[in-house]
Amino acid sequence: MWVANGLSQDLPSGVVMAGNWQGAELAIWRSVSGRLAAWGDRCPHRGMRLSHGFVRGETLSCIYHGWTYGSDGACSKIPAHPTMVPPAAIKAEVYQCVEADGVIWVGPAGPEADLPDLSGMVAVRSVSVLGDVAALTRALPGFVADGALWRGQVGGVSVSLVVQARGAGLGLHALCGAAAHRVAVSRWLDGVVQLVEQEALT
């Protein structure tokens, strides 16, 4: 199953962020040349979160001891032993990570189902909201949910929300049918957050 982990525009080159897949914590990063990768959020050395690490060129390094991993997840450098070739067994836990129509998707390693079709949509923004799917349902009458993808109309513009479970809350990744409406949809999204959080309290 693919899980949306944000919008492409929110993960620039050379940046790493935290993400998740079905309860597993992830480090998602983009190399300087633009390559995306998603790994389990633990360095195999001492269990440090790789999402606290740093990107240099086409590699991600752990912030604790600088162990460096290439896009395939294999450790390529151990700074404490600069001349040693790291054993192949030292490898980050690799997930599939792709982006389409401005959304970053993560899935387990191996073959996967097709991505939800968001062609023709433009990314608006992502928000976090403290509330559950029930509260979201009450806050979005008229929206139809197909898995994590919610579709509806806002002021005559088609809107898609890709929903991601995030701890006690949800991540909402919003897209709309026309670039000219991004500001209006972004304002509407602020209202949705307020509504969901009110609903979650009742």
Added chain:
Amino acid sequence: MIPAAVLNEWYPVAMIAQLAAWPGRQTLLLGSEINVFRDAAGAVVVQGADGPLAVTLAYGHVWACPGVPAHPLFPIPEADQPGRRLVDCGVVRVKCSPLRAVENFLDIAHFPFVHTDVLGAEPHTEVGRYEVQIREDSDEVWATKVHFYQPQAAKSAAGGIVTEYMYRVAAPTASVLYKTCPNNADEWDVIAIFVQPLTEELCEVWPWMALFDDTTPQADLIQFQQMIFLQDRSILENQIPRLLPLDPGKEIPTQADLTSIAYRRWLKRKGLTYGAQMVAA
């Protein structure tokens, strides 16, 4: 159920300079509530739910044993050496296993990345061979002949030097290091961490120093040490799992980690498993 081996060890529970009358310092030791205070006669008492605990006063701190002490508190002979300045550095609370806090203290390979431009700097990242032993006479873990390039090894250091270290695990949650003294080539600076295990996943770290440094103001020495420990905390609170894995397989060590390997082995052999993860999850 906490193993007797754990209960029969000494743990730091307060700074002597901060003691007060009842209720004094209300805190946790191995998950149980204790009060550390001075009674009407001025004696230091560590009161647990089932009565007072064995107490030792040493190195600026109050040490308590919740069980029957298996041995006296470890010695630090340098604490009595003339000319040394003894510095209590206060306390840093860290959401991690007390054992992870000690292991991090034993580690030099992280200096260039966590204490950048202070205790280490790229490209000086190599950790050469050093010697590690579990000394049977004192029942302590020792690492010797550890060398590392440091841009600013101490508050009193003017520039980069290759620092030599010796590390010593003197108790399950206490470690002492000896490092090149920037002001006195014949002596070692002594820096210790005394870790109070509040629970298996929460600790308070009391750094303590015995230095040859007559010039640096006390506040600067403490601030330097606090800065180092706050940098370490950003690591310690983000290791997964919080507990220290003692079974091999879950974490991959290298030659630079020989001290950590010996520390884990020593803990396992002695049954000092409070704060440890025994089964690979």
